[in-house]
Amino acid sequence: MVRLVSSTAQREFPNEYVFELVPSAHGIVGSLSDKSLRVFPLDLSGEASISKAHDNTITGLKSVDQNVIATSSTDSTVKLWDLRTKSCTATIRSDTNAPFVCLDVLGNKLAAGTELVGQDAGVVFWDLRNTSKQSLAYIDSHNDDVTVVQFHPTDPHGVLTGSTDGLVNIYNTSIEDEDDAVYQTINHGASIHRAGFLPGSCDHNKVYALSHMETFSVHQVANPDEAVEEPKPIELGDVREKWDCEYVCDVLAPEGYIAVGSNSTGKLKLLPYDRDHGIDTVNEIALNGAHGEEVVRSVYIDAARRCVYSGGEDGIVKLWTGAFAEDEQISKPEKEQWEEVKKSKTKKSSSKEKKEHKHKHKHKHKDGKDKKSRYEPY
DSSP, X not given: OOEEEOEEEEEEOTTOOEEEEEEETTEEEEEETTSOEEEEOTTOSOOEEETTOSSSOEEEEEESSSSEXXXXXXXXXXXXXXXXXXXXXXXXXXXXXXXXXXXXXXXXXXXXXXXXXXXXXXXXXXXXXXXXXXXXEEEEEESSOEEEEEEOSSOTTEEEEEETTSEEEEEETTOOSHHHHEEEEEXXXXXXXXXXXXXXXXXXXXXXXXXXXOEEEEEEOOOTTSOOOOOOOEEEEEOTTTTTOSEEEEEETTTTEEEEEETTTTEEEEEEEETTTEEOSSSOEEETTTTTTSOEEXXXXXXXTTEEEEEETXXXXXXXXXXXXXXXXXXXXXXXXXXXXXXXXXXXXXXXXXXXXXXXXXXXXXXXOOGGGGGSOO
16 A cells, blocks of 8 residues: 655755755754755754855764764764754864765764775774774775765674775774774675665664665674574665665665655655565555655654655755554565575675775765766765
């Protein structure tokens, strides 16, 4: 059954892109292509602006706590912002002064992925209680821009990274030596757009990978303490035909939905999924009209208020209400099951082997204005 939902409010920013949306105690915070941050009340009835938050493109936006957010940028800085005063409370740089492509925050930990500079591209870590110096860095495990970094939700030492080199790495950050810290490398075979840990168990022992070419796979997380052969990954290949879409916007892991869109039809759909059973292409939520022919860059589900926020390359932030019933639970998929894989691409490899991996895709650095930028990491 397809559930149709209509937009009930919106804010418009002509000639700009809306990159990301995150929640806070002050409302919804958005990053725009004009290098600004905007803070909206939950009903989108107004806005507050932090103009020129960075000198270059904002590539990451995360909530630190209810009053503080973190941003990353290709201007080689990560910044912390106090939403109560709309002011920057810290400006952070890596030792190599590399441009940043992504970031993540969990508790007092902050990590940011860098562009490839010379021979180095990696992930840098800080303790938010002392941002004057980086606490750790891994710079040899990828040989192109790091587009994704994510802390493990329950393992205090687990971190995942994805890169345009086509690799997804999982680290144990209690180990300083990079060769020993990387305990799993997944070769997805195409430039990584999204990757992350899937919920569904106490140990979050499955991860997904989504490429800029819309290929999708699910992998078991290896146990570094056990000499057990990893099960073969589930590789769905190009999911556009399977999921009746033209691009995958995001995997909304905590909420259990995958957001997919179609430029030509102006559709945005939320497809329920279960990490062990697959994706439900029957009981979808369709957001009518979405962002027209423009790409949807960000979707945030407010589970408590049972509503959805979306931002796109049309420069519009939209609020969608009535998307979820009060007692709604995600059903197990009835049609589209995860497919069996024919060939495993998961391997444990050394940094030297990973350095020799060649990836044909090469993106250009954009400021959010090129219509082809859907297929770029930022």
